[in-house]
Amino acid sequence: MDIIESFHMAFTTLKANKMRSTLTMLGIIIGNASVIATLGVGEGARRFVESQVNSLGTNLLFVVSGSPKAQRRPVFPPQTLVLEDARAIAEQVPSVKAVAPQLNATERVNYRSKNISTLLYGTTPEVLVVRNFDVGSGRFFSDLDVKKNTAVVALGSDLADLLFEGKNPIGEQIRIKGVSFLVIGVMKPKGSTFGVNFDRLAFIPVTTLANRIVGQTSPYGLQVNFISVSVENLNNMEAAQFQIENLLRLRHKITDEDDFTVRNQQDLQQIMGSITGALTALLAAIAGISLLVGGIGIMNIMLVSVTERTKEIGLRKAIGASQNDILLQFTIEAVILSVLGGAIGTGIGVGGIFLIAQLTEFEAGISIVAIALATGVSGATGFIFGVLPAKQAAKLDPIVALRGA
Incomplete structure (x- = not known):
């Protein structure tokens, strides 16, 4: 057959x-x-x-408080990074393109009868380069605003829609923890990354957030949660990381275990x-x-x-x-x-x-x-x-x- x-x-x-x-x-x-x-x-x-990971930016290094061992513990490590650390990295590490410190706080934002809880993103103008943010309308705050602790804010696109319901928010005043802020810009939509909706953020100068909202909490300077560093090109990532670690050890007078950790974007992706x-x-x-x-x-x-x-x-x-x-x-x-x-x-x-x-x-x-x-x-x-x-x-x-x- x-x-x-x-x-x-x-x-x-x-x-x-x-x-x-x-x-x-x-x-x-x-x-x-x-x-x-x-x-x-x-x-x-x-x-x-x-x-x-790619939406965070390109060729990034993340400097966070706490040693690598502390990062694995279930409790938050002590905050050891300050604004001057970010400025030192920008000035003294040659392969760095831009540096953006970040200080976060969750507060309620008020506009007339609207009352919305949101994440305040205290940073500097360099964040536009480091984290690939774009301004949709108006402007972002400047270095002068950071220096003078100016009460200005750039709203995420979703937050602007929730507060103003289609009305142009540029030039309007909102209140955060009793402080009046002038809306100077609205960001282009960026979406969410690892659970953080960047379109719901309120961007304000890091000095304004520290001095007028959360208060100074470190005797060594203006405390920040972490620092994002954009490196000129991918080939310089390891050299930049090595230089940043040595610089921070000198600044923090470290002789034993580091009180910070530098994370590579590629390591995070891996x-x-x-x-x-x-x-x-x-x-x-x-x-x-x-x-x-x-x-x-x-x-x-x-x-x-x-x-x-x-x-x-x-x-x-x-x-x-x-x-x-x-x-x-x-x-x-x-x-x-x-x-x-x-x-x-x-x-x-x-x-x-x-x-x-x-x-x-x-x-x-x-x-x-x-x-x-x-x-x-x-x-x-x-x-x-x-x-x-x-x-x-x-x-x-x-x-x-x-x-x-």
Whole structure:
């Protein structure tokens, strides 16, 4: 019996037992869909994290308070950075392009009857270069505003809409903790990064925030939460980091453990990428178990099928079908169920990826390798788990099979 006839008989048999065939494929369908969807979500998460890190700016170093050991503790490290540290970095590290210190505080912003809690972003004009912010209308505050502690504010686009409801806010006065601020600009939309909605921020001079809102809290100068540093080019990142660390050790008179940590943007991206990669691998392994379960299901159903079709096997062998013919047909049936289930599961998995992309911020990350791997594994699973039942069917004695039937 040739291969074409074996395929024809296998399709005929499977079509005659639609319910059994569907239930047999179910495990493979679920397994394939799970693996492809999981790997797709993982790829989407990787792209999302990469875009989030890149949206922070380009060629960035982040200087934060506390030693690397303190960063891993569940409590906040003491704030040891001051505004003069940022100025020293800008003046004394040659490979640095711009430096933007940052001081944050959460306060309520008032305009007439509107009262909105928001994050105050105290910084300097260099933040426009360092963090890729753009002014949509009006202007940003200047170095003179920082020097004079001027009560001016540039609003994020969402915050401006919430407070003024479409009205032009430029020139209007808002109040923050009892202090009147002049609105001088509205920022272009930037979106959210790592849970911070930059369109809901209120940008004010760092000196104004420290002296008129939160108060001075450090005897060594105007305290800041952290410092963002933009380096001239990617090749100078390691040199700039080394120079910044040495400069701050001299300024802080450090002889033992550092009271600050310098983070590289690339290191941050690698850390986040390794986390998402590990989670994806874990979820894919769990989903892969479904393929194994599906293969075992195929074997069980095929074994039952051998018992149910004992008479058919006996008749076929009695009229001349060889062991190889029986083995080939049962193997083909198992492979067909696996490949067809894999194809359906692939379609469901790809559809699930697009659905998740629509409902979340993740991009649709469809991996051709994942699809090929899942489909190939499902086909191999059907072949491997179909061989044992096929061999059992091929070894049946035709006389015993007819008599047992």
